[in-house]
Amino acid sequence: MHLAPHSARRRLGAALENLSVTFRGMTAHPDEANCACHWGSPEELSLLKTPDVELEPDLLRRTWQAIDWTDHAAVLRRILPQFATVLVAGRAEPLFGLEEAGYSFARGCWQQWPDEQAESVREFLHAWWVQSLTDPNAVVPAHQVFVACAEASGTLGPWLADWEEQTEHLSDRRLIEAAAEWECELLRDALPWSVGWYEHDEEELRAELVAWLLGHAATRLREAGAPADLQHRIRLLGLTGEDRWTDPHWPGYR
Template sequence: MIPDRTETSGLLDEALAGVAVAFQGMTAHEQESNCECHWGSAEELALLKTPDVPLDEELLRRTYWAADWHYPGLLLRRILPQVTERLVDGRIVAMEGLDSLARFFAVSPWHEWPKGQQAALRRFLNVWWVHVLVEPDAKVPAHAALPFLAEATTRLTPWLADWAEALVDEPARRHLVEAMDEWMYDLQGDALPWPSSHDIDAWAPALQLWVIRHAPAVLREHDASAELIEDISRFSLPDSARYDKPLSRWRAGRPWPE
């Protein structure tokens, strides 16, 4: 059940505190290394092996951007308290970090961590997603948060189910309208609207079906064109019937100027 908006701020504070406690004292592996020429200095690497010392923004970003760590799971645990705070305040944004962070989650075997750490992380991700959906001032749009969550957890449909439940709130409906701006071009081509290393063949149809079920009513409420809504209805048609007449202005992926 999606919490009431008035509860979300307190729940998010509790989830952040839970992450800080669960991952207190974590360090990189003592044998972890990286190229000084391309990643950073020995002094910076030593900071990752020192518990609970805050990392500056540049070092934090380079840590989850790098794809060649030997022990990424330990590094993720080291930086999670700062990473979760920055997800909330919007300092990790789409195309400048969320994609890299999702890949970092994907290569870190966090589902094998101690149960208390897994629970703290899962609770944060769940509460943060609700915050994104229902808080008018959330710093990350839902169409950017969803790919991160799907890639980081290798699951898509639970996050979509939460969004559907949250559509009683205006911010979640507005997020859906914004998402259609970003997604329509790819979905019309039966493609997932973000790069993925997971189950693309299943996720793209699942997202199309979710859009068919939930987007038309919301788009009508926001005065979307009949052509756009018709294009969405075509997702359920076979290719032979889908393009029997020209697509609307969304064919190019963005609305044409009026």
Template sequence: MASPALDAAVDRIRTVFAGMTSPAETGCGMCHLPSETALLRTPGAQLPDDVLRMFAHEVPSHFDDHRAVMRRILPQLAEQLADGRFAGLDAYDLTGLGRSGWQSWPGEQAGAVADFLHAWWTHTLSTQDEPWDAMTVFQACVTASSTVTPYLARWAEQPVGGRADACLELFAEWWIDELLDDRTNVVPWWCDHTRDEPLPELQAWILEHAPARLFAREADQVLLFKVGLLALPHEQRFTEETWSRAPA
């Protein structure tokens, strides 16, 4: 069940983008049937789930007006993301939105998209029983936004010992070696190629927020040790002297 905040964010998307179309859209004839592309020119027509998913991650060159297409599908897309009907969600599925440059859209539109993504992530953090599913939503939001900052901020706001900490433990277990080696696969579909992925920001955030939360979860001592190594310069993280202090 969605939260009031998430329901309100979906309603705002519906209102702001109601009736929008890509009026002259011809689409990519190699990837989409004419009947599928025609739906983009028809206000309010429901897209089949598989077509919606394909449109959501399509590259801009496959449409005459990529931004118009993203605006056209947003009400149905947000609704399905919010209620979990976007089966098998992967971060890749929101690359279309990430490439659309929605942050530069008119203020009301950009605000509605940002509000939805933030509400979706906050709701997921506080309700998701499966940590890996929560991590997928995190990756999807970052893919759609090309920023980790607001999503990390909401993560930090969650109470210590709550459901969000199970997600943090999984995050740390899965990515700590890459973060220690100054590499990242945390954001597999980074859409803003004008700047690097936010590795330093992720490293600093984990170092600041993970230790107390992992300790409260009685997480593996070696994991806690590795998180602490992020405070060291790269060349000191893997020395024999450093690892001589690791828990047995």
């Protein structure tokens, strides 16, 4: 399937608008509290209990990054329309990687929310991901969006399926870029990002990503004209132990 950039942008815009409608009027729990020394002031906390008031950027960042809310789901619903807009604009400012934003979604257990709310979140994540693959003006690199979506959902399947559907040149380029970003850690038998939610199985995610790279992605990388060295490093993921290290194309990573 070939999705035109303007179609992807329209879909993402509609998804953001739907978040605003779905979560309008949401607030943190009335009894929610947090440490004034480490999170913020009572006045800032009161803003989370006030609906539809935009938070200044640093307060928004502290809010989605905090791991110690009593009711993280309610806090996430309160900030979600603004948070999603900031993510798309590349202004989330995680400390390490965009997987941290995914952790915030995962802590909110959004898949267990009422159907309308869960579907609104799901459509936003898919729309953002597809836009990152198909829109040359996408702000956030596709491999970072992929990681955020993977951590938000605890699975790779839906996002890999989207990638398989997007077969145009730009999506192929995004695949080459992602493979180049990931191969070093994968050759160490490690996932290329940190898993931050205890319910997510890091080894299962790594195995699924490797299997996809060795299958669908390997053929696509070859057809897209990916550098030969990169294709060999992906091939090496199918080898183990000494077979990998003694291969003439082993890059010497340890």
